[in-house]
Structures are given as C-alpha cells and as structure tokens.
Amino acid sequence: MDLAVISFTPRGTEMCRKLVEKLADLGHVSTGYIPEKYADGQERDTGKQGRILVRRETLDAWTERIFPAVDGLVFVSAAGIAVRAVAPWVRDKMTDPAVVVVDEGGQYAISLLSGHLGGANDLARQVAGAIGAQPVITTASDVEGICAVDLWAKDHGLVITDRVQARQVQAQALEGKPVGVFWDPWLETCLPWLGREPLPRGWKRLCKADTWQKARIWITVSSREDGTEQEKRPVLRLVPQVLVLGIGCRRGVAAGQIRQQVEQVLAGAGLDISALCRIASIDLKKEEPGILDLAGQLQVPYETFTAEELENVKQPVEESDFVRSVTGTGNVCERAALLSAGEHGRLVVGKKPGNGITVAVAARGWKY
Numbered sequence: 001m002d003l004a005v006i007s008f009t010p011r012g013t014e015m016c017r018k019l020v021e022k023l024a025d026l027g028h029v030s031t032g033y034i035p036e037k038y039a040d041g042q043e044r045d046t047g048k049q050g051r052i053l054v055r056r057e058t059l060d061a062w063t064e065r066i067f068p069a070v071d072g073l074v075f076v077s078a079a080g081i082a083v084r085a086v087a088p089w090v091r092d093k094m095t096d097p098a099v100v101v102v103d104e105g106g107q108y109a110i111s112l113l114s115g116h117l118g119g120a121n122d123l124a125r126q127v128a129g130a131i132g133a134q135p136v137i138t139t140a141s142d143v144e145g146i147c148a149v150d151l152w153a154k155d156h157g158l159v160i161t162d163r164v165q166a167r168q169v170q171a172q173a174l175e176g177k178p179v180g181v182f183w184d185p186w187l188e189t190c191l192p193w194l195g196r197e198p199l200p201r202g203w204k205r206l207c208k209a210d211t212w213q214k215a216r217i218w219i220t221v222s223s224r225e226d227g228t229e230q231e232k233r234p235v236l237r238l239v240p241q242v243l244v245l246g247i248g249c250r251r252g253v254a255a256g257q258i259r260q261q262v263e264q265v266l267a268g269a270g271l272d273i274s275a276l277c278r279i280a281s282i283d284l285k286k287e288e289p290g291i292l293d294l295a296g297q298l299q300v301p302y303e304t305f306t307a308e309e310l311e312n313v314k315q316p317v318e319e320s321d322f323v324r325s326v327t328g329t330g331n332v333c334e335r336a337a338l339l340s341a342g343e344h345g346r347l348v349v350g351k352k353p354g355n356g357i358t359v360a361v362a363a364r365g366w367k368y
Contacts (some may be wrong), residue, residue: 001071001098001119003030006055006062012076012104013038015131017052019074019102022130024050033062059085072098072123075112082112093118093150100124102133110136116151147173147200149217149236156193158219158238159274165236169216173202182206183219189344190242190365194219221275221363223267241277241300242364244345246337247291248281248323250356255293261357262294269349271361276300280340282310282332303340310335318351337362 003023007016016032023030033055055062059081066073067089075082079101086099090113098120099113109131111124121137128135139148149170153160160166173179181203188194199205203217218235221243249258266273279295281288283304295302307328315338319330329335331351338345341362349361 001028001123002069003028003072003074003123004033004066004070005030005074005076006033006059007038007076008035008081009104010038015076015102015104015106018106018131019076019127020050020052023074023127026126026130033066060088063089067097070097072100072119074123074127075099075101076104077101078103079110079112086113098123100127102127102131106131106133108136109133111138115139116148116154147203149173152200153238156191156240158240159272161237161239161272161274162234165216165234169236172216173200176202179203179216180206181217181219184221186363187219187221187240187242190363191240221271223270223272237272239272239274241275243271243275243348244278244280244337244340244362244364245276246280246333246335246340246360246362247285248327248332248336248358249285249288249290251288253288253290253356255290255297257355258290258294258357259297261352261354262359264354265349265352265359266361268352269361271349273298277364278303278340280304280336282307282327282329282336284327285332303336305336305339310339313338315347317347333358333360334362336360341365 005016005019007013013034016034020030020032029049032052034052036054036056039054063085067086073086075085082099082101090096093114096114096118098118100120100123101110101112102108109124109128111120113120115121115137116139121139124135124137127133149166150160169179179202181199183194216235217238219238219240221239245262247258263273276298278301279291280303281291283306285291286304292302310329310332313335317331317334321330323332324330334347334351337360338347341364344365345362347360348363351358351360
C-alpha cells in the first residue's frame with residue numbers, strides 16, 4: 001500500500017518516524033509528514049520504501065491533497081483530529097482510502113475508515129503488530145467472526161453489483177441466518193477455488209434443484225437479477241472478470257460509439273459488462289484512441305495481436321474476404337477474443353457488427 005503517516009507533536013513525531021520505517025519493512029511505500037519545527041532542519045529517506053517529509057501546509061490542505069492520492073493514512077494523534085481532518089473528503093467506502101489512528105504512546109491502532117474494502121482493519125493489525133499496540137476493530141462482521149461479503153468478494157476478484165443487496169446479505173449473516181450461494185457450474189473451470197475452497201461460515205452452496213433455502217448470492221457473468229430458474233427473487237450477483245471482448249472497428253470511431261455497441265451486444269446476450277477482464281484486437285488498432293479510451297473507462301488491459309497470430313486460432317470463426325484484404329486475417333474480433341482468452345477459451349457471443357464496429361466475446365477457461 002502507498003501510505004501517508006502524519007504527526008503533530010514531538011512524541012508523535014518520534015512515533016511517526018518509527019512507523020514509517022516499520023511499514024516500509026512490511027513492504028509498504030510509506031511517507032511520514034512531520035511539523036517543520038520538529039524536522040531537525042532536513043527531510044530524509046529512511047531507506048527501503050520509507051521517507052520523512054516536512055509538512056508546511058495546513059492540516060486541511062494536506063488532507064485535501066493526500067486523501068485521494070494514497071491507499072491509506074495513519075494519523076499519530078487523537079481520533080478526533082483524524083475525524084475532523086478526513087470528514088470533508090469522505091465519499092464512498094468503495095474508493096475511500098484506509099484511515100488508521102495511532103496514539104502517541106503506541107498503545108492502540110484504531111481502524112477508523114474503510115475497514116474492509118479499503119484495508120484499514122488489516123492495516124491496523126499490521127501497525128499494531130509492528131509497534132506492540134492493541135488493534136481496535138469495530139466492524140460488526142469482525143467482532144462477530146462473520147465473513148464480510150464485500151471483503152470476500154474483493155479477495156476473490158468478484159465485482160459487487162448491488163450494495164443494497166450486499167448490506168442485506170451481510171445483515172442476514174450477522175443474524176445467524178443461512179446464506180445460500182449458487183454459481184454457474186462452468187466457472188469452476190476458470191476459477192479453480194470455486195468448489196474447492198470452503199465457503200465462509202454460515203454460507204451454503206446451492207444447486208439449481210434446491211428450493212428449501214433461498215439463494216442470496218449468485219456468482220455469475222449473467223446480467224439477470226434472478227438467482228435460480230425456479231424462483232425469481234433479488235439476489236446479490238458477484239461477477240467474476242472472466243470475459244474477453246474482441247473488437248474491430250473503422251479508424252477514428254469514438255469511445256462512446258464503441259461503448260454503446262458493446263453495451264447493446266452484452267445486454268442482448270444477458271452478460272454483465274463488469275465481467276470483462278480484457279479487450280483484444282489486431283495490432284493495426286494498437287493506438288486506436290476509441291478502444292484505448294474504452295479500456296481506460298472499464299479499467300481493463302488492452303491487448304493486440306498480429307494478423308499471423310490471429311490466423312493461428314483454430315476454432316471456426318466467420319470469415320470476411322474484405323476484412324482479410326484490409327487486415328491480413330478474415331476475422332479480427334472473434335479471433336482476438338479467443339486468442340486473448342487463452343487455452344480452453346470459448347466464444348460465447350459471435351461477431352456482432354454495427355456502426356463500423358464489430359465485437360465478439362469469449363470466456364476464459366470454459367471446458368464444457
């Protein structure tokens with residue numbers, strides 16, 4: 001994690017220096033910010049991934065600048081100082097950094113903000129272990145020893161589609177009510193831990209035939225809202241990123257047009273756009289602005305292949321003499337999607353043209 005540690009007093013500054021060094025030893029990139037009057041006249045590196053900088057700006061200005069730029073903040077101060085400093089900038093637990101408070105004496109490390117997804121609970125434990133403090137964790141799931149749905153999803157690379165449902169599932173678990181889990185069987189081939197790793201306490205795997213217990217979690221690439229074929233009910237869909245989007249397009253097509261075409265095709269196939277893990281095309285489109293912009297929007301890698309590499313795809317695809325005359329291969333989008341999906345990749349959406357754009361979708365690891 002990229003961490004910022006801040007102190008305000010002489011004793012706190014000594015703790016700040018110690019924490020910067022200890023956190024760097026743990027593999028974090030840690031920067032300490034200390035008041036100018038306690039800086040001993042110089043800024044310095046502590047070695048490895050730690051450094052000490054002099055803070056000359058106000059606390060408000062510092063927090064405004066640092067809060068969105070780091071993975072975590074550690075305040076060596078009273079909890080109230082940290083609360084007032086970060087309060088104006090708190091937005092969303094999905095994106096806010098971890099905030100931990102350590103008292104000057106090093107007795108307690110308090111997880112204050114973004115305990116699960118932001119990693120503040122783990123950071124508080126690491127800080128406590130490094131300085132011999134007591135970690136203070138107040139999130140209900142940790143206190144009760146119940147697995148947090150959002151953290152479990154993050155740890156397994158699953159995208160949460162509905163925060164309301166996530167809260168309801170978590171409440172159900174905290175109440176001691178069983179949580180039914182269903183997943184698309186083919187996902188076990190590309191997510192090896194599915195079916196092998198024990199589910200969290202209180203969670204039970206369901207099959208399609210199960211009707212005695214309501215499915216509350218559905219691990220799927222589907223965009224449908226129902227969890228089973230037998231009963232239509234709201235479920236929390238956790239989406240694995242296992243689909244590859246293949247794209248071919250005319251030069252200069254805007255990202256908005258490409259995204260519109262992609263969304264239409266995925267919606268027609270009942271697939272969630274969150275399931276995309278990569279975009280692929282031919283190397284002639286390596287610098288295509290619209291595709292690059294779309295990859296940035298979706299926060300997925302963009303991969304390209306030569307025509308010769310695409311021609312090595314053995315699975316049957318729809319060929320076009322015109323496309324071959326322009327690119328050197330008879331099909332770009334399907335071949336690129338399959339090649340990027342790797343061994344056992346399978347085409348789940350064939351070539352769909354529209355507005356000078358063609359897209360196709362392949363799934364990774366589909367052995368069925």
